[in-house]
Amino acid sequence: MKWTRIYSLYNKNKWKSSKILLLFIMVSVILTVGISLSIPQVISGMEEYLTGQAKEMNQGDLKIITAFSSQPFDTRVEELQADGYEVSVSEVYSISVKYHSNKLFCQLLVGDYELGAEEILLSKEIAAKLGLGVGDSLTIMDQSYLITGVEQGAYGVDATSEMFGYVKVSEFDSYNLLATTRIFYLKGTDIDRVKEELSELVPQYTYTTVADQEENTRQKLNMNLLALSTLNTMSILMSILSTISTIVMIIIERQKDIAIMKLISIGNRSIMKAFRAELKLMLLVPLAIGSCLSIPLAQYLLQLKQVKIERYHFEYAILGFVLYAFIYFIFVNIATGVIGAIKPLSVLKNEKVSWKKAVIRIVFSSFLFTLISLIGYSIFIGKGSAMVSSFAIIIFILIFFLITLLIIRLAVTFKPRNQMLRYTVKSLRSNSFSFALTVLSIALTIWFVLFGFSMETTCKESYNSSVQDKISYNYMMVSDDVAGSELELNSYKDVEGYTKLSREIGTYYNEVDSSGRAIILCGIDKEFYTQQFALLEGEDVFEGSEQEILISDKFSGQVEKSVGDTLELLVNNRKESYRIKGIYESGGVNDNFILKARGREASWQNVLFLIKADTEDFLTDIKDASFVDINVMGEAILKMLNDFLLVFKYLCGICIVAAILFNSNMIYMNHCNSERESAIIRALGLGKGFLYQSAMLRFGTSLVLSLIIALGLYGIILKTALSVTLGAELTLSIYALRLPILFVLIIAAAYCLLSFYLIRRTEGYEVLREQV
Amino acid sequence: MIELVEVQQIYQDGLSKNHILHNINLHIAKDDFVTIMGPSGCGKSTLLNILSLLTRPTKGEVIFHDKSIRYHKEKELENLRKNNIGLVFQNANLISCLSPLENLMLALHSKDRYLTRKKKAMELLDQVGLSDKYNTSTKALSGGEAQRVSIVRALINEPEFLLCDEPTGALDANNADNVIQLLTRLQKEKHCALIIVTHDQNIGKLGDRQIRLKGGRIDEMDSNL
Numbered sequence: 001m002k003w004t005r006i007y008s009l010y011n012k013n014k015w016k017s018s019k020i021l022l023l024f025i026m027v028s029v030i031l032t033v034g035i036s037l038s039i040p041q042v043i044s045g046m047e048e049y050l051t052g053q054a055k056e057m058n059q060g061d062l063k064i065i066t067a068f069s070s071q072p073f074d075t076r077v078e079e080l081q082a083d084g085y086e087v088s089v090s091e092v093y094s095i096s097v098k099y100h101s102n103k104l105f106c107q108l109l110v111g112d113y114e115l116g117a118e119e120i121l122l123s124k125e126i127a128a129k130l131g132l133g134v135g136d137s138l139t140i141m142d143q144s145y146l147i148t149g150v151e152q153g154a155y156g157v158d159a160t161s162e163m164f165g166y167v168k169v170s171e172f173d174s175y176n177l178l179a180t181t182r183i184f185y186l187k188g189t190d191i192d193r194v195k196e197e198l199s200e201l202v203p204q205y206t207y208t209t210v211a212d213q214e215e216n217t218r219q220k221l222n223m224n225l226l227a228l229s230t231l232n233t234m235s236i237l238m239s240i241l242s243t244i245s246t247i248v249m250i251i252i253e254r255q256k257d258i259a260i261m262k263l264i265s266i267g268n269r270s271i272m273k274a275f276r277a278e279l280k281l282m283l284l285v286p287l288a289i290g291s292c293l294s295i296p297l298a299q300y301l302l303q304l305k306q307v308k309i310e311r312y313h314f315e316y317a318i319l320g321f322v323l324y325a326f327i328y329f330i331f332v333n334i335a336t337g338v339i340g341a342i343k344p345l346s347v348l349k350n351e352k353v354s355w356k357k358a359v360i361r362i363v364f365s366s367f368l369f370t371l372i373s374l375i376g377y378s379i380f381i382g383k384g385s386a387m388v389s390s391f392a393i394i395i396f397i398l399i400f401f402l403i404t405l406l407i408i409r410l411a412v413t414f415k416p417r418n419q420m421l422r423y424t425v426k427s428l429r430s431n432s433f434s435f436a437l438t439v440l441s442i443a444l445t446i447w448f449v450l451f452g453f454s455m456e457t458t459c460k461e462s463y464n465s466s467v468q469d470k471i472s473y474n475y476m477m478v479s480d481d482v483a484g485s486e487l488e489l490n491s492y493k494d495v496e497g498y499t500k501l502s503r504e505i506g507t508y509y510n511e512v513d514s515s516g517r518a519i520i521l522c523g524i525d526k527e528f529y530t531q532q533f534a535l536l537e538g539e540d541v542f543e544g545s546e547q548e549i550l551i552s553d554k555f556s557g558q559v560e561k562s563v564g565d566t567l568e569l570l571v572n573n574r575k576e577s578y579r580i581k582g583i584y585e586s587g588g589v590n591d592n593f594i595l596k597a598r599g600r601e602a603s604w605q606n607v608l609f610l611i612k613a614d615t616e617d618f619l620t621d622i623k624d625a626s627f628v629d630i631n632v633m634g635e636a637i638l639k640m641l642n643d644f645l646l647v648f649k650y651l652c653g654i655c656i657v658a659a660i661l662f663n664s665n666m667i668y669m670n671h672c673n674s675e676r677e678s679a680i681i682r683a684l685g686l687g688k689g690f691l692y693q694s695a696m697l698r699f700g701t702s703l704v705l706s707l708i709i710a711l712g713l714y715g716i717i718l719k720t721a722l723s724v725t726l727g728a729e730l731t732l733s734i735y736a737l738r739l740p741i742l743f744v745l746i747i748a749a750a751y752c753l754l755s756f757y758l759i760r761r762t763e764g765y766e767v768l769r770e771q772v
Numbered sequence: 773m774i775e776l777v778e779v780q781q782i783y784q785d786g787l788s789k790n791h792i793l794h795n796i797n798l799h800i801a802k803d804d805f806v807t808i809m810g811p812s813g814c815g816k817s818t819l820l821n822i823l824s825l826l827t828r829p830t831k832g833e834v835i836f837h838d839k840s841i842r843y844h845k846e847k848e849l850e851n852l853r854k855n856n857i858g859l860v861f862q863n864a865n866l867i868s869c870l871s872p873l874e875n876l877m878l879a880l881h882s883k884d885r886y887l888t889r890k891k892k893a894m895e896l897l898d899q900v901g902l903s904d905k906y907n908t909s910t911k912a913l914s915g916g917e918a919q920r921v922s923i924v925r926a927l928i929n930e931p932e933f934l935l936c937d938e939p940t941g942a943l944d945a946n947n948a949d950n951v952i953q954l955l956t957r958l959q960k961e962k963h964c965a966l967i968i969v970t971h972d973q974n975i976g977k978l979g980d981r982q983i984r985l986k987g988g989r990i991d992e993m994d995s996n997l
Contacts (some may be wrong), residue, residue, distance in 0.1 A: 417886040419877060419878050419880075422870075422874065422878075423867070423869075423870065423874075423878055426869040426870055426874070427867075427869050429869065430868070430869035431869075676865070677867055677868075679865075680865045680866075680867055681867075681878075683859045683861075683865070684878065684879040684925070685850070685853050685854030685855070685857070685879075685881065685929070686854075686878070686879075687847075687850045687854065688850075763826075765821075765826060765859070765861075768861045768863065768865050
C-alpha cells in the first residue's frame with residue numbers, strides 16, 4: 001500500500017487522539033525556533049548599531065585616558081595641537097550627587113562638552129536612579145545645574161565612569177576635590193601613527209581609536225553571544241529531547257495499529273513514510289510561527305537595550321525556517337526508526353517488546369545529529385564562538401546527566417521494608433533513565449532561574465561580604481568643611497570610627513622598564529587612625545620608621561615589590577624613595593593607596609575619611625561632602641554584569657517556559673508509561689492514596705536531587721568566576737536564593753498537582769483487561 | 773454477599789443512550805462458584821465492573837453485605853474492595869520492577885511485622901509450586917507461572933469474592949487446566965466466592981451456577997447444584 005493512502009486513511013484521523021503530545025512538541029518548537037532565530041537578529045542589530053556609534057562613543061579619533069600626569073606626554077600633545085590637531089581635555093572627579101532623599105556616588109566629568117555654565121548632562125543610569133530628566137535641575141556641591149540631556153551610551157568616558165554612572169559639565173569649581181583621571185580627545189589625520197608615538201612615550205595610558213572602539217564592541221558582543229548561545233543550545237537540546245521522546249511515545253501508543261498494518265503486509269517503509277508525513281506536517285506550523293515570532297522578539301530585546309536599527313534581517317527568519325525544518329525533519333526520521341523495531345506478533349500477543357536496540361540507535365544518531373545541527377547553526381549565524389560554547393555545554397550536560405544517573409543508581413540501592421517506599425525505589429531503579437531526564441530538566445529549570453534572576457544578587461552579596469571581611473571601613477567621604485565634618489562624625493553613635501587621610505596624587509616609576517603607575521600617597525596621623533588596615537606582612541603605619549611606607553597586596557603583586565624593597569615615587573614634581581615596611585589587605589578597594597605616617601610639618605590637604613558606620617543616617621546631616629558607600633562598588637561592578645545579562649535574562653525567562661513544558665511533557669509521558677502499573681496497584685486495593693504517596697516521594701526525591709545538583713554546580717561556577725574576576729569569596733545567602741527557591745517550590749507543587757490530577761482522573765481497569 | 777437488584781447500565785453517547793445492562797438481578801453468596809458467559813459486547817465487562825464495585829450502576833441497587841452502596845463514598849468503596857474482593861485478569865499484570873515475592877507483599881494489607889508478612893507470601897508461593905521463584909524477575913516467569921502468582925496475589929488478603937476476568941485467555945490448554953484447578957482448589961480452601969467471566973464453554977460448565985448474558989440481559993441461568 002502506498003504511504004499516501006495510509007496517511008489519509010490512518011494518520012490524518014489520529015491527530016485528534018495524540019493532540020496533547022503533539023501540542024507539547026509544537027509549543028516547544030515555537031519557543032526554540034523563536035529564541036534561536038532572534039539571537040542572530042539581536043547580535044547583528046547591536047553590532048550594526050554600536051559600530052555605527054563608535055566615533056560618537058569615542059568622542060574623537062583618539063581617546064586617551066590618563067591616571068597620572070606625564071610632562072613629556074603633555075608637551076607632545078601641545079605640539080600636536082600646534083600642528084593642527086584638535087585637542088580637548090576632560091577631568092574626572094569622584095563625587096556624590098543628591099536629589100531629594102537620594103544620594104549617589106558617581107563620576108563628574110568637567111570638559112568642553114558644548115554646554116552652558118549651568119547646564120549638565122547625565123548618564124542614563126544616574127538619571128534613572130535619581131528619577132530626573134531633561135528640564136530638571138541638579139545641585140552638585142552647592143552648584144546648581146539644569147539638565148539638558150541624558151546620554152544613552154557611555155560617550156567618551158573612562159571605565160570607572162561607565163561603571164558607576166557620570167555627569168558632565170563644562171564649568172565646575174572643584175574645591176579640594178582631586179581629579180582622579182584626565183581624558184584627552186584628539187581629532188586629526190594619521191591617528192594610528194599618533195597613537196603609536198604617544199603610547200611609546202607613556203605606555204601605561206589607555207589609547208582608544210575608533211577602530212579599537214569597534215573592536216571592543218565586537219568583543220563585548222562576542223561575550224554576549226557566548227552566553228546567548230549557551231541558552232540556545234540548552235533550549236535546542238530540550239526541544240530535541242521533547243520531540244524525540246514524544247514521537248517515540250506516540251509510536252508506542254499506536255504500536256498495535258502498526259503491528260496490524262505490518263500483519264496485513266504493509267511495508268515498514270510505507271508506514272514510516274506515512275508517520276513522517278504526519279509529524280513533518282505537524283511541525284511546519286510551529287516552525288513557521290517560531291520563525292515569524294523571532295522578529296518581534298528580536299525587536300523587543302533590542303528595544304530593551306535601547307538599540308535602534310534601520311532594518312531587521314527578515315532573511316534570518318526565512319533561512320532559519322529552512323534550517324530548522326531540515327533539522328527537525330531529520331530528527332523525525334531518526335525517531336520514527338523505532339517503527340522498524342515493532343514485532344507484530346509479539347505486540348498482538350502482548351509480549352514484552354524490547355526497545356533497547358532501537359533506543360540505543362536513536363540516542364546515538366540523535367547525539368551525532370545534534371552536534372551536526374549545532375555546527376549548522378553556528379555557520380548560519382556566522383560565529384565560531386557559538387559552536388565552541390554549544391559543544392562545551394553539551395559535554396557539560398552529558399557529564400551532568402551521567403552524575404545524575406549515578407546519584408539515582410546509588411540513591412536507590414537500599415531496600416526499605418515499607419511497601420510503598422520499596423515499590424517507589426524499585427520503580428525508580430527500573431526507570432532510572434527517564435527519572436534522570438526529569439531530574440536533569442528540573443535542575444536546568446532551577447539553573448535558568450538562578451542564573452537569570454539570582455546571580456546578580458549573589459555576586460553583589462559575595463563581593464560586598466568579601467570586601468567587608470577584608471577592610472575596616474564601609475564609607476569614604478570627602479568634605480569641604482573638614483573640621484565641621486569631624487565634629488558631626490564624632491557625634492554619631494552609629495559611626496564606630498574613622499581614619500583621616502591626607503592625600504597627594506603621584507606616580508610610581510619603575511626605572512628598569514621605565515613603566516609608571518598612578519598612586520595616592522596617604523599621610524595618616526596616629527590620633528586619626530581608628531579604622532586600621534589589615535596588615536598582611538611587615539609593620540603597621542606607626543611601627544618602626546615613620547618614613548617608611550605600606551603598600552596594598554594588589555599593588556605589591558602589580559609592581560612586584562615586597563617588604564624591604566624600595567619604591568621610587570614622583571609626588572608633586574618631587575622624586576622620593578621610600579622603603580616598604582608592610583603590606584596591607586585592600587580588598588580590591590583603593591589598591592593604589594600608599595600609606596605612611598603624616599609628617600608633623602605637613603598640612604592637611606585633600607582629606608579623605610574612611611568611616612565605619614552601622615547605618616547611613618550620618619550622611620544626611622553632613623553638608624558639602626561627597627560619600628562613597630563601599631557596597632556601591634559591588635553594585636557598580638554588577639551593573640556591568642547586569643547590562644551584559646539583560647538579554648540573557650529575558651531569554652532565560654523563555655527557556656524557563658520551555659523547561660516547564662519539557663517537564664510537563666515528561667510527567668505526562670511517565671504517567672502514560674506507568675498507567676498499567678497504576679491500574680494494577682488500584683486493582684490490588686492499595687488505592688490512589690498509595691499512588692499519591694509514591695508520586696510525592698518521586699517528586700520529593702527529584703526536587704532534592706535537582707536542587708543539590710543545580711545549586712552545587714551554580715556554586716562551583718560562581719565561586720570560580722568570582723575568585724578569578726573579583727577575587728571574592730562566594731556567599732550563598734537564603735536572601736539571594738529566596739526567589740529561585742520559592743519559584744522552584746511553586747513549580748514542584750504544580751508538577752505534583754499535575755501528577756495528582758493525572759492519577760485522579762484515571763478510573764477503571766480497562767488497561768488491564770482484554771476486551772471480553 | 774453481593775446482590776444486584778434491577779441493575780441497569782446506560783452510557784450516554786452524544787444524544788443517544790446505549791443500554792449495556794437491562795434489569796439484572798443476581799445474588800452471589802460466600803462459597804458460590806459462578807461463571808458468566810456470553811458473546812462479545814453482551815455486557816460481561818460492565819457486569820464484572822459492577823460486581824467488583826468499580827462502577828456504580830445507572831439504575832438499580834447493588835447490595836453488599838446487606839447494605840446498598842448507592843451512598844457510599846469512593847473511599848468506602850475502595851475499602852470494601854480492598855478487604856473483600858480479589859481480582860484476576862487475563863494477563864497476570866504483575867508489577868515488572870518487583871519480584872514475585874514483592875508483588876505478593878505489596879498486595880498484603882496486613883499490619884503484621886515485615887518477617888511475618890514475608891513468611892505468609894512465601895507460603896502462598898509454595899502452595900502454587902513457585903518456591904524457587906521468590907526473587908526472580910517477573911519477566912523470567914512463564915505465562916502460567918505469572919498467572920499463578922497473580923491468583924495467589926488476589927487471594928493473599930483472604931477476600932470474600934474472587935473475580936476472574938478470562939483468567940486462562942492468554943494460556944495454552946495445559947496451563948489453562950492447571951490455573952482452573954488451582955482456582956477451584958483455592959476457592960474451596962479459602963471459602964470464598966469465585967466468579968469467572970469466560971468465553972470457554974468448558975470452563976463455564978464448571979461453575980455451580982452458569983450465567984449466560986445476551987444483549988445486556990441474563991438469557992439463561994443454569995445450576996449444577
